[in-house]
Amino acid sequence: MRTPTYGLLLAGGKSSRMGRDKADLKIVDGLSMRDSGMELLGAVTAQSYLAIAGDDTRNYNHPTIQDLRDNAGPLAGLEAAFRHSPEAAWLVTACDLPFLTSSTLKYLVESRAPSSDATCFTSRFDGKPEPLCTIYEPSAHPSLKKVLSEGIRCARRFLSTLNRKEIELPELSALDNCNRPEDLEEARLSLNHGRTLKKVFVEYCGVLREDAGCHSEEFQTRSVTAAGLWEELRLSRALSLEIDSVKVAINDEFKSWNQPLTEEDKVTLFPPFAGG
Known part of the structure; x- marks a missing residue:
């Protein structure tokens, strides 16, 4: 039986360079980047969740998964997701990707390689794997626990350790982010x-x-x-x-x-x- 794919939208960052919570920003159609990201994930996954900081007590109109540790960045969200549903593959995206489209996510899901630890896009700039729009298989969980125990917090560094299928972006600007x-x-x-x-x-x-x-x-x-x-x-x-x-x-x-x-x-x- 094929492993289900769940969605995880990372929204627990500090947004220090933006000066306000990026997830609340409205760019087009009156939707916040949080709501837009959850809508995109919901269209291509069986279930989707909002990853939030462990001390975030706000009420959201979305299912949430809280980080289990502080100051671990995106990997804390993925760790909590695997703890929540270890049997699922997790399609992880960030909330600050205003150019991300449903067709790009659909292409990622259709390209998924369950026999690999991850299926990911490569950067249009340097060809390196993009960790924040990636499907992580359950087989990636042991490696995640290992890198976190070693104090590694860089999502790209973690992804680089995995057996992964790399694909090119169908839309070049899809992963251009919004930090400032x-x-x-x-x-x-x-x-x-x-x-x-x-x-x-x-x-x-x-x-x-x-x-x-x-x-x-x-x-x-x-x-x-x-x-x-x-x-x-x-x-x-x-x-x-x-x-x-x-x-x-x-x-x-x-x-x-x-x-x-x-x-x-x-x-x-x-x-x-x-x-x-």
């Missing part, structure tokens, strides 16, 4: 008004030039704002800085990160400089 206010604006504009492919010219300064391995480049992007472009570049070029420490100029004028991009814009990225 700038990401939120990018998601809202993209989902409410659409994205188009455009060509921009990127100039790197200082340490960013060293990170990127070039002074400038022509870059094809579907990002709507400068912040969306930065996130694409940060991940694909392994840029070492966070957005808070970088300034952006568009066509030689300093702009906010929420500035919309247009075809053939020149985008210059400035790291912090000594003395200013």
Whole structure:
């Protein structure tokens, strides 16, 4: 008999970079990311649950599973899920994935390999396994207990230890997440008004030039704002800085990160400089 697949939406994080609970954010159609994520999971799994912190006493309109330990990140949610239903495979997603669609989750479920420990997507940026949109089989449970006992808290590191089936994303932006206010604006504009492919010219300064391995480049992007472009570049070029420490100029004028991009814009990225 085929092992059932249950859904787990991770919503117990601190959302420190966003400054408020990401799960409460409404991006499109008036649905919070919590409600949207649960709706997506409910369509492809036999049962779905909201993973919350162990000290969270709020009432939700969804079944919940509380973390069994503090400060263990996503792995705490998966641990609690296996404790709740050890016989099930768990499709785990995060609540901060505004571009995730039902077709992407359906493809993951259809691609499931029960003989592996996990079935996962690979990152569109570095090809590494994506742990927060993955089906974890019951056979992954012993490995999870082992890494937690060793103090490992990194979900990607855990997934990398498993025998897994890797598949490519059918929709490239499906796992682009929303960690900061700038990401939120990018998601809202993209989902409410659409994205188009455009060509921009990127100039790197200082340490960013060293990170990127070039002074400038022509870059094809579907990002709507400068912040969306930065996130694409940060991940694909392994840029070492966070957005808070970088300034952006568009066509030689300093702009906010929420500035919309247009075809053939020149985008210059400035790291912090000594003395200013």
